[in-house]
Amino acid sequence: MSARIRSVEAMQVAWAPGDAPGRRSAFVRIETEDGIVGWGEASPMQGGLHSLGIVERDLAPALVGRDAFEEAVLHDELLHRNIKLGPEGALTGALAAVDIALWDIKGKALGLPVHRLLGGAWRTELPFYASIGGHAARTLDETVRVVEARWRQETPAAIKIRWDGDRTRQDADIPGDIAKARAVRQLVGEGYPLAFDANNGYSVGGAIRVGRALEELGYVWFEEPVQHYDVRGMGEVAQRLDITVSAAEQTYTTQALVDIIRAGVRMVQPDIVKMGGITGLMRCAAICHAHGVELVPHQTQPTIAHVANLHVLATLMHLTKPAEYADPSGRMDAAFPDLPKPENGRFRVPDGPGLGLAVDESVLRAHR
Structure with a gap:
């Protein structure tokens, strides 16, 4: 061979x-x-x-x-x-x-799945959270309508609402953002796990104000409240709030990951397609285990990266949150005929050799 x-x-x-x-x-x-x-x-x-x-x-x-x-x-x-x-x-x-x-x-x-090459799987199925974007441009009623559709269709283990706003503006509509967060809480009920992704939309003061509201509403985590490059500011927000503050979606090296952990962030979200792939993400897992920090990888691509991420998550002993499943469309399914499908709020980890993912190259080349 x-x-x-x-x-x-x-x-x-x-x-x-x-x-x-x-x-x-x-x-x-x-x-x-x-x-x-x-x-x-x-x-x-x-x-x-x-x-x-x-x-x-x-x-x-x-x-x-x-x-x-x-x-x-x-x-x-x-x-x-x-x-x-x-x-x-x-x-x-x-x-x-x-x-x-x-x-x-x-x-x-x-002839082995990636998760076995990485040392073995703690689990063969993974719960997922529905990651629902675009709410900065929506009205309150539109936000509730979009969230409800995903919630009822996919029955996810949790929901994250993402803002995807203009990164050149800070604190654009704090009262409106809080109102949308409150409306989503009223939709799903008190005990359902919710997360709020600010997409770097706030100043430190604005983030603390929003974070306090999210604490009262029972949100589980508050993602990237300030600009990702403001590591000190991200750490200040994390240390002053009781809600878990997460970051590191836009962190690209293990050294930068350690810096954001040292700043005070206790839940980190490096992305497999940004942080050097499976090798890079496994190194992040070791760092997080050593520092007692939650690793909850960011992941928005629904095909190859999604499956690679599932293999890594299967190997983590302390997996504290569901896997991310962002804004699916089905547009790519023809090229990946056996792509794992969400079922009852979970994904099954592929057990075929390698990623365990069939690829129809003719479809890819037709769309190249």
Whole structure:
């Protein structure tokens, strides 16, 4: 058996004519000399073109001929060889796509699912929370209507309402935001787990005001209340509120993760397609375990990244929150015929070799 890499292909996929870049997917296909194909995914920010460009120009030439089983060596070698491109953002997104594909190859070559390669699964099914975005632009009634539709259709274990507002403005409508949070609480009842994602929309003072209201309403966590780069401010909000404050969706290195933990954040949410893939996220898990911090990965991509994330979550001993399931549309299902489907608020972790995900390449290439 040869695990030598023969080819690396980066592709952007548009699922419908006229798709805006943010609605496209950024995939990487790696094939070994024995014909084993692994699939990975990068963050789709701006269509993923920055990460895909790095894969094509800077990573692929260095990967051809290398051993696909040496994912950790390749991860760190390529990170440091291209360190001046980042290391945050596009580079770690590119490394994530490559890393996920290499784990997929290793599992297929050995006939084992990724979660077994990572040390074994504590669970074969995972509860999920419905991550529902776009509420900054909605009225109160529209917010309730959209949340209710997802709640009743999917029966998730929890719900997170996301604002997705204008990041150049702070504290734009605090009374309106609190009113929407209160209306969603009234919709689902007192005991149902709710979370609030501010998408970096508040000043420190504004975040504390909103956080106090969320505490009274019984929300479980308050996500990214201030700008992600204001690590000290994020830590101040976390330390002054009783509600759990989460952050690190936009954290790209393990060193930056440690910085935000030291600032006082006790629930972190690195993303598998931004934080160096499976290898990167497993390193985050070790850091969180050592610091006694909750790891609840951010994850919004419904296909390759979603499945890779499920494999990692299955291996975590202390999994304190459900997995994220964001704004599904079904547009991508034709390319992934056996994609795990939500059922009774849970996802089953695939048990086939590698990621355990079939890929219809003809569909991908038709939408490339």
